[in-house]
Amino acid sequence: MKIVKFLLILVCIYTASLQSLIADDAKMKKGLEIFNETAGCAGCHALKAAGAEGNVGPNLDTVDLTIESVVEMVTYGLGVMPAYGEEEILTKEEIEIVSYFVANSAGK
Ligand code: HEC
Numbered sequence: 447m448k449i450v451k452f453l454l455i456l457v458c459i460y461t462a463s464l465q466s467l468i469a470d471d472a473k474m475k476k477g478l479e480i481f482n483e484t485a486g487c488a489g490c491h492a493l494k495a496a497g498a499e500g501n502v503g504p505n506l507d508t509v510d511l512t513i514e515s516v517v518e519m520v521t522y523g524l525g526v527m528p529a530y531g532e533e534e535i536l537t538k539e540e541i542e543i544v545s546y547f548v549a550n551s552a553g554k
Contacts, residue, residue: 492507495554509548516549517545
């Protein structure tokens with residue numbers, strides 16, 4: 447019986463990680479769409495993974511980013527960079543998704 451329990455636990459772990467992989471993939475796709483279309487980040491920023499070549503703001507492939515730092519920047523803006531959160535241009539969820547995409551694709 448012990449081995450059955452063990453196998454069941456393994457199956458659970460496997461499905462859970464598979465589901466989160468699929469979710470991550472969907473987030474990357476959605477993030478790309480927000481970056482290039484919904485929010486127009488690409489108009490100002492270069493980011494190889496998005497095929498973006500904007501040069502108003504910093505090249506995002508060359509700066510050190512975390513999801514949290516991108517969320518902060520996109521929410522509150524700075525100088526020419528719009529405050530997408532404060533001005534309600536993007537929802538909290540969209541900001542989270544686009545930041546996930548940027549932080550995970552910068553420099554790749
Ligand atoms: C109108 C042009 C413009 C748009 C659109 C824009 N940005 Fe920016 N962004 C800037 C500028 C300019 C800065 C530099 C701000 C400063 O340091 O004064 C910046 C800074 C940043 C930084 C910080 C980079 C660093 O040096 O650490 C991140 C991250 C960022 N932008 C992400 C985004 C994302 C994601 C979007 C889309 C949701 C976006 N930006 C849309 C102009 C823009």
